Amino acid sequence: MITRTELEKRNISLLVQHQISHGWLRPSQLGLDKAILDATIPFRDFLLEADLHDFTRQELGPDHKVIVPAVLMHPTGQLVESTASLYQTKRGDRRVWIKNLPDIAGAGDLVLCIRRGNGLGLVNASRENLHDSLILADEASSGKESVEPPPVEPSVFPELFAKLKTVAQKGFIAAPVEGSTSVGRLLESELGIQMNSSKTADYHGIEIKSARSGSRRATMFAQVPDWTRSAYAGSGQLLNAFGSEKAGERSLSCTISAKKANTQELYLQIDRDADLLRIRQNELSPREVVLWDMAQLQDRLMSKHAESVWVEAAVQRIGDQEYFRFHRVQHTRNPRPEELIGLIRKGAVTVDFLIREAGDHGYLFKILLDELSSLFAHSKAYRLA
Template identity: 35%
Template sequence: MKRLTAESVDITLLQPTWTALDKGYMDATAPVRNYLKENGLHDFELQGRGARENGVKIEAFLVSEQQQIKAPASLYKPKAKPTKDGDPRIWFSKLHHHANPDDMLAVTEHAGQLVVINLTQVDVSHALDVQQSGPLWDVLRNISAEATSIADELLGKLRIIAAGGYVPSIMDERADTAIGRTLEAALGIAMNARREPDYKGIELKSYRRKPKSQENRKQLFTKVPNWEISKFNSMTDVLNAFGYFRDGRDRLNCTVSAAKVNSQGLTFKLDEKSGILNEVSATTDHGAFAAWYLSELRADLEKKHSETFWVGANVHRIGGREHFEFTDVIHTRKPIGSQFDILIEQGEITMDHMMKRLDSGRAHERGPSFKIEAGSLDLLFPPSKTYALV
């Protein structure tokens, strides 16, 4: 699985039981249904019930180092029974001849068709690194080439920028956003308040390089609480309760972690049963005052960082202005959503409030900004690639 991810092959998994192989159908689990829908292949929610009346066929192949066997996929929802509706189902023709009970199958989309790889029986690394020929090699090379074409294009542009030497900051003063805005300007990306990835589906995150022991946390995304499940109704309520007066305004600039209580008395607590992340005051009677559904946080993470370039730069101050020397890129794909909750609980993912009161009396919040410790990046993302720019 790690090797497929490293080759930019996006997969979903199926594991047929003895019963499934005997009866000729498997449950189309939620991850499988989501994968088919996101790749524009099939939406079970829109499908009627009954295999004969409303069944759907999709071209599919069972692929190994030596063989590519045509095995059309059947997708259907069984007719409802008095006690239950019945889970959506999927099956690949001839699968029972090429899989054993509990084998792990990787399913990926290619050219509008499904490709099934039996990870239990197929040595992916051998096919890619040693054999370098055959049906599996051909399919994976094609998928990888298509997936990496935009990344290669962006990498080429970054190398041209880096070859030009130090890039002066487009901002007069030092600011956390200066490096990102300068890089986007150099790439010709217009600044706006978009939530979509920056460059043709690739998110750009730039950071100031420091010794490993001093590396800053890396920003993942920003997301306000879900006010429908929160005690407070707005960020202004948060500022009113926990803000302090500094430099002529009420402000709240602090880091919130599940591992400790900060100086404002704030911490995170996970309600795993309800699937909710609560921001809690440990020193007042407000208790849990802001909340996020963990599923929504994971969804934002996966959407924002489906593919990301983390661009590092050395910073030089010349003539009173910062100049950036872009040096390297960490290229990540497909965060592991299940790890997000664990890293929150361990304090490896934290959240920053960056808030001040406007003249109108309302709070202006540049976050809440969820960030990860630099050393924990590889715990959230599968194996990444690192490129030198100079």
């Protein structure tokens, strides 16, 4: 079982606090000896978000290797030039090797990765204090490096709250589309936010979530399972195993909880020894289905919801048209990732599968709105109208 040290937790919290996108690697001794590391999901997600590399668009084989410049923070404080080699094996396994990585990290160390210029910056978060790390220097500012962390930006919640009140004063507004996403699409439109699939926050660092009044749950984030360690290797296999035919199309739409198994006999289980969240089938004779790294889910929570608003809308339907009136908002800051395990166990955080033959609609982690105050150090509700 790998648990994060207090230094590692402080270093990750520093990046989250200053909204610095990051990924991580934890090399094994075998990986260091062979100069080959698995490009883990947290690392691949970071590369994609930082616009440094997209493994899904890379052709197979070493002939299509991509080299990205990198800088390593040496324990002496020196910045060491390096490169990161990114490639896929002919079987589709994602790999990375970082030149001179053994100079700064040993087996089991947590190596944090950020974007630095047009490449990677890497620091050993198991040994170094990021407050003292030159790797965080902002190269965009005249090329000068600073040992000071970036300043904390003041919250823009008052500005956003004023805009939400203006939207609320309009009363009931016609939804632009039908379906479960209509309330969120309407709110984004009214706030002038373009719909996108980015993992970054919606409004100047604040994540915006919306739900119909009466809904008990809201989506926190979407996160695909770790297919490389799961019993089922992709959405297609899950669809074949657990889906059903609806309107001429095979689909799998269900909620999965740790409290009890659903109609597909699927349930959540926390594996504290391995630090994993598992979905299993059949409580009497359990079978593995898919899994997530708990540390990755906690990182996802911290990066996605450093500051958020959760907006509720009353619903009115006239004929075939749906209307929404936004009337309540809950403002949260400073997530407490250590609470995530307990909330999953009590059934307050669940996972929704939304899989169709036409494509995935996500693996959605949802929370009971009544439990937001349990997950965030700051949580306060306001009336909009």
